[in-house]
Structures are given as structure tokens and as C-alpha cells.
Amino acid sequence: GQQLNQSPQSMFIQEGEDVSMNCTSSSIFNTWLWYKQDPGEGPVLLIALYKAGELTSNGRLTAQFGITRKDSFLNISASIPSDVGIYFCAGQSISGTYKYIFGTGTRLKVLA
Amino acid sequence: DTEVTQTPKHLVMGMTNKKSLKCEQHMGHRAMYWYKQKAKKPPELMFVYSYEKLSINESVPSRFSPECPNSSLLNLHLHALQPEDSALYLCASSRTGTTETQYFGPGTRLLVL
Numbered sequence: 139g140q141q142l143n144q145s146p147q148s149m150f151i152q153e154g155e156d157v158s159m160n161c162t163s164s165s166i167f168n169t170w171l172w173y174k175q176d177p178g179e180g181p182v183l184l185i186a187l188y189k190a191g192e193l194t195s196n197g198r199l200t201a202q203f204g205i206t207r208k209d210s211f212l213n214i215s216a217s218i219p220s221d222v223g224i225y226f227c228a229g230q231s232i233s234g235t236y237k238y239i240f241g242t243g244t245r246l247k248v249l250a
Numbered sequence: 251d252t253e254v255t256q257t258p259k260h261l262v263m264g265m266t267n268k269k270s271l272k273c274e275q276h277m278g279h280r281a282m283y284w285y286k287q288k289a290k291k292p293p294e295l296m297f298v299y300s301y302e303k304l305s306i307n308e309s310v311p312s313r314f315s316p317e318c319p320n321s322s323l324l325n326l327h328l329h330a331l332q333p334e335d336s337a338l339y340l341c342a343s344s345r346t347g348t349t350e351t352q353y354f355g356p357g358t359r360l361l362v363l
Contacts, residue, residue, distance in 0.1 A: 141292060171351060180254075180340050180354035181293070226292055228352070236281060236305055238352055240292035 144227055144241030152249050157214040159244040161227035169230040170210040171238065172201050174223045181226060185212070217248050253277075254355035256341050262361045265331060271358045273324040273341030281305075282324040283352070284316060285340040293340055293354075299324060300346075331362045 144161045151157055161170070169188055173181035185196050187203035187210060194201055200213045210227055227241040254275045263269050273282065281300045285293035298306035299318040313335075315327040324341055338357045344350040 169350075173354070178338070178357070178359060180256075180356045183351060183353060186351045224290075236283075236298045236300060237295060240294075243290075243292055245290075 142227060142229055142239055142241040144244055146244055147242065148245035148247070150247045150249060151217055153217060153219060155217055157217055157221070157246060158211065159225060160209060160211045161229070161241045162209045163229055163231075163239075164208070165231050166207040167210075167229035167231050168207070169238075170201070170203050171228040171230075172199075172210070172212050173226045173228065175226060175243075176223050184225075214246075217246075219248050219250055222246060222248050254341055254343055254353055256339075256355040256358050258358055259356065260359045260361075262363065263328065263331065264363055265333070267331075268327070268329045270328065271326040271339055271341075271360075273326075273355055274322055275343040275353075275355075276322055277343065277345075277353070278321075279343035279345050279353075280321060281344045281346055281350070282318065283342040283344075284324070284326050285342065285354075287338040287340055287357070297326075328360075331360075333362050336360055336362045 142161045172184045175181040185201040190207045191205050192203040198215045202211045225244045228238040230238050257272045283298050284296040287293045295308050296310045297316040302318045313330050317325040340357045341355040342352045344352040
């Protein structure tokens, strides 16, 4: 199926560092969701974005809905060991009611 | 409360077995989804139910049979599965499905022998 381009694929960072990841699409989206998934568990919603240009925070996490409506960014500030996991973006296109397209995922590893 | 529950958490079945996965939500959501996820891959949409009617079937083989008995429950009936069907099966729900936030359950880890 269709997937969004998500980068980076994986990253190792030191505890306390800031992290940035992004998703891009060739289509316009009207909703962006960011999830974190631990091994063997379901994705947990982190942030939901509904408007172009919207900037939303959830604790140390900040996400933005790109102005072009074709991209979204997630930043994690002052990373801690429990930030380890896979982060997925998911977008819902204007024409794709009920259908969320997922990014390929960013695997984050935090070195203490 | 944004909880979606799934049972069982783990399931091992033979290729001739018949089993069912169950999903439940009590958030009043009217759209429910089944996804399949292989290791290190994103979830892949299988089915969407909207207001208890099948809205999307992503060309899923007939050995997977979804059922939505009411607005809170979603089942996935499994029959004559293949080893390559082994995966994490995720249920999700959203309020109506149009520009709505989607919440996932913890998943059922399925192993087909």
C-alpha cells in the first residue's frame, strides 16, 4: 500500500539531546497524526494536527502541520531513555475518507 | 477514556484452525478499523467499518472475515491462515472517520504454524 516518506529511518542520540523527524507526501493531507510504538504494543497517539501551519505541543514533544499540507514535523526536546521506540506519522488525505496512510517509521535509540 | 481493548493478546493457531480476534471500545466511536503489522513495518489497513457497515476492504483474502456486531465491537474471524499471515493485528477506532483522531488497541500477536 501507499506509504509516506519518513526520515530519518533510525537515529541514535545521547540522552538530553533534541530530536527531529519529518514526514513528506506528494498529496495534500487534511490531518496529521504522530504515534509512538513500543515493541509488541499498539501505537500510542502523541499529537494530532488538523490545520495547515498548526503547531502543537505535548510535554517535550512538538509537532507541526506543514503550510503546504504535504509535510509534518515532530521534535522531541531533551530526550530521555524512555523515548526509545518507533515513531510513525499518519496522514489522512482529503480524498481518502477513513483511510490513514502511515509513514515508514523512525526508530529512535537513546544512549544514556 | 481513550481505550481500545483487544483479546487475546497472543494467539497461536494451525493452518486448519478457526479462531477469532476481538476488539472493543466504549468511546462512542462509529468507525472501527483492522490493521495488520509485520515486524519493523508500519500498520497496513485491512478493513474499515463505519456505522457498523463495512466501508473499506483493502483486497484482503477471504480467509480473513470481519464482523461488526454493534457499534462497540469488532471481530476478525480467521480460517485456513498461512504462516505468512503471522503478524501483529491492530484494532483502532475514531469518532466518525472523517478528519478524526484514530486510537489503537494493544494488538493481538498472531503466530500461524
